[in-house]
Amino acid sequence: MKSSVITFPGSNCDRDMDVALKKFGFKNKMVWHDENELPKCDLVVLPGGFSYGDYLRCGSMASKSKIMKSVIDFANSGGLVMGICNGFQILVETGLVPGVLLRNKYLEFICKNVFVKIDNKDNPYFKNLDKEVFEFHIAHNEGNYFCTSDQLKEIEDNQQVAIYYSNEDGKTEEQFNPNGSTKNIAGIFNKKKNVLGMMPHPERMIDKSLSGEDGSVFFKNLISSIK
Amino acid sequence: MKISAIITLKRDVLDPQGKVIHQTLDGMGFKDVNEVRQGKYFEIDVKENDPIKAKTIVEDMCKKLLANLVIENYKIIETQ
Numbered sequence: 001m002k003s004s005v006i007t008f009p010g011s012n013c014d015r016d017m018d019v020a021l022k023k024f025g026f027k028n029k030m031v032w033h034d035e036n037e038l039p040k041c042d043l044v045v046l047p048g049g050f051s052y053g054d055y056l057r058c059g060s061m062a063s064k065s066k067i068m069k070s071v072i073d074f075a076n077s078g079g080l081v082m083g084i085c086n087g088f089q090i091l092v093e094t095g096l097v098p099g100v101l102l103r104n105k106y107l108e109f110i111c112k113n114v115f116v117k118i119d120n121k122d123n124p125y126f127k128n129l130d131k132e133v134f135e136f137h138i139a140h141n142e143g144n145y146f147c148t149s150d151q152l153k154e155i156e157d158n159q160q161v162a163i164y165y166s167n168e169d170g171k172t173e174e175q176f177n178p179n180g181s182t183k184n185i186a187g188i189f190n191k192k193k194n195v196l197g198m199m200p201h202p203e204r205m206i207d208k209s210l211s212g213e214d215g216s217v218f219f220k221n222l223i224s225s226i227k
Numbered sequence: 228m229k230i231s232a233i234i235t236l237k238r239d240v241l242d243p244q245g246k247v248i249h250q251t252l253d254g255m256g257f258k259d260v261n262e263v264r265q266g267k268y269f270e271i272d273v274k275e276n277d278p279i280k281a282k283t284i285v286e287d288m289c290k291k292l293l294a295n296l297v298i299e300n301y302k303i304i305e306t307q
Contacts, residue, residue, distance in 0.1 A: 105243060146241075146298060151297075
């Protein structure tokens with residue numbers, strides 16, 4: 001399985017993602033944002049970081065960069081595109097997934113482990129997972145998911161919510177919402193479920209001695225379900 | 228010619244920065260404030276000299292980059 005991680009000026013989780021993808025068997029290539037063409041691959045990852053210094057709105061500049069034209073074409077033809085953290089912010093700015101990410105409700109940068117609950121496994125990212133609640137790491141200032149009420153209805157009708165912030169038992173109440181996101185939404189799909197944007201970082205949970213292993217579970221499952 | 232664009236958050240979008248500014252103003256003794264909403268201001272010098280065409284160009288910029296229409300409104304002002 002081949003993957004591509006796009007590096008924008010200001011990306012800083014691109015190498016972590018490269019390490020994670022390779023650890024679980026992907027042949028990964030790093031792709032600079034100024035390239036015109038994506039290499040042939042099965043998965044494109046937009047990594048976390050601070051692309052273009054978060055100027056204007058987080059992800060807005062990166063969403064217009066050269067490589068994004070072919071990333072958008074790849075997504076529209078059914079290719080798997082995953083955006084983590086700043087990558088999620090870039091995805092919402094392209095319009096590939098609905099909504100926007102506002103500043104966190106209490107205006108603080110949040111850096112901690114959280115639990116998230118997977119609601120729907122009928123997609124290439126989560127199918128065959130044998131558990132619903134994962135412990136991932138979040139580190140962001142703009143992760144407060146917002147969409148219009150019409151968009152929310154459409155998202156819920158199409159089962160596009162990928163993950164919710166929860167507690168370790170999978171309860172998705174407001175008190176487990178770290179940043180004010182609408183309905184505790186931590187990640188979202190496009191309609192066809194081939195594009196996934198999420199704030200939590202699975203690539204930071206791939207080593208038991210450093211952090212945790214829920215990211216390992218996620219990546220192992222991802223590569224086997226793409227095959 | 229110079230065209231300005233003002234980007235503001237839509238009414239139903241939470242503006243925590245505006246809220247904090249309001250609270251700070253209140254603490255400083257400015258007690259007559261109902262609400263503060265923070266926005267962005269752009270001054271763009273375009274090569275086009277026809278005001279209608281120049282505004283159309285900046286409007287296109289607002290729609291495609293300067294504003295995110297899910298949460299923001301834009302207003303265009305001719306300044307020169």
